[in-house]
Amino acid sequence: MNNTSFELIARAVIRDKNRILLCKRKDRDYSFLPGGHVEFGEPTEAALAREIKEELGVSITSSKFIGALENIFIHDGQKRHELNLVFEVSLDRISDKSAEDHIEFYFYMVVFVL
Secondary structure (H helix, E strand, C coil): CCCEEEEEEEEEEEEECCEEEEEEECCCCCEECCEEECCCCCCHHHHHHHHHHHHHCCCEEEEEEEEEEEEEEEECCEEEEEEEEEEEEEECCCCCCCCCCCEEEEEEECCCCC
């Protein structure tokens, strides 16, 4: 039995002044950047636009690729390997209201040091 998984995920950095938007599943105790899985054959930026529309009910007006993050971990007893492609995005309007029942959003204050 193969108990491994590889996932390609598109993530968004959404800023509002000195805060960034984070997402949290209601049944888990960790947070992550908004976004989600890229479907086979789907362009990454199209997947991100779809996920943001599904999760927040807003549209991306511009996006810029800013980096990738690899994560290898065990989740619910299953080995997982994910590659997160991260984009800084602008939206048609800022929202932290979830359009899906299983997740919630909140703004987190950050300090950027150059």
